[in-house]
Amino acid sequence: MSCSRGNIIRKRPQKHQNKTAFKNDLHDTSKKTKVLNNLEVNGVCERCKEIIEWKIKYKKYKTLSAPRKCVGCELKKVKYAYHVLCTDCGKEKKICAKCCTSFDVIKKSDEENEDNNVNKYQSILKNLPERKRRTLLRYIKKQEDGQEISSTAIEALLSEIDKINLDDDLNDESSEDNLCGSD
Template sequence: MSTCKGGTPRGPPKHQNKVVWKPNAGVKKNETEVGSKQRPFPAITGVCPRCKQQIEWRRKYGKYKPLVEPGKCNDCGKRAVRQAHHTICIACSKNRNVCAKCCRPAETIVGSNVDAEEVERKELEEALKTMRERDRRTLLRTMQGGNGGLKKPNKKENDDEDTDSYDEEDSAREHGSGSEENEEENEDEEDAVEEEDVKKNE
C-alpha cells in the first residue's frame, strides 16, 4: 500500500541525466536502410505544425516506421498514402484543407507546395541548360535579388542635389525677407511724403 500523500509537490527528480539518451546507441545501423546518411527520411509535408513536431520526435527517438508500400486513404479509399503516420492522402488533404495526419482543419500546412516547387525547379534547370551564357547569368542575377543591370543612383549626386535644393530654399528665404524689408521702407517713405504735403498745405 502506498504511503505517499496525494497532491503534494515532490519537486524535481533526485538524479538528473547528464548525457542525452540516444535510441539504439549500441546497435550498428545499416547504411542502406531508410533513415541512414545514404537514404535519409523524406521531407515531412501535408501536415500541421503540431503533427510535424510529433513525426520529428518519432524520427529522433527511433519510433518512426517508414511505409514499405502505399497505405489506404481513410477518405477516398485509394492506396495513395505514401508517407508514414498519415491517415489520408495529400490530394484529399488539399481538397478538404486539413492535416493529413490528424484530419483537423489547419491554417498553415507544412510543405503543401513542395511538389509544385520541385516541378518548377526542374523546369527552371532545363530552361537554364538551353539558354545562352549571357542570358543565364542575367536571369540568375535577377533571381538572386539584383537589379538586372540597372544603374544604381550615385550617393554623391544625391548629396549634391540635396545641397542644391537647400541652397535654393535658403536663397529664397533671404530674398523673401529682403523684399519684406523693401516694402516696409517704401511704406515709410510714402508716409513721410504725405506728412510733408500736409505741412505744405497748412
C-alpha cells in the first residue's frame, strides 16, 4: 500500500487520471459563473492573486453575500471574498488586501528570485562544455549588444543551443586564433 508506514516509493501510477481538463462553465451556464469568469482580481499580491484565480478556475470561489468588516477602517466595505481590507485601505497603506503584506516586501522577494535565476544560469553555463558555452556567449552578445538579457531569453537560448549554427562560430574562432597567433 502507498500509505503504509515507511513506504516512500510508489510502484504504480495514480488510480484515477483525468482525460480532459476541468472547465468550470462546462455544465453550469448560470450568471454567477459568468460573472466569476469575468472577475478581475485587483489590490492583492501575485501569490494571493494566483490563489484566488485558482479558486475561480476550479469552482472553489465562494462569493460574499453581504459586505464584511474591514480590518483597517472597521467599516463594512469589503466587497470581495477572501479579502480582509477594503480597496481604499489597501491602496492607502500599500499592502495586499488579502494577506496584508506590503508590496515592497513582495518586490524584494521577486528581485531575490531573479538573482537566484541568474545564479542558476551561471551554474548551467559553468556545466556546459567549453565549445557550447563560448558559442552561447557569442550568440548572446550578437543578440543583445551589451544589454542585460532576461532569464526567459537565456532559457530559450539554452533550449535551442543545438540549433545554433556551429560552422559559423568555428569560422569566427579560427579567425580569432589567427589574430592571437600573429601577436
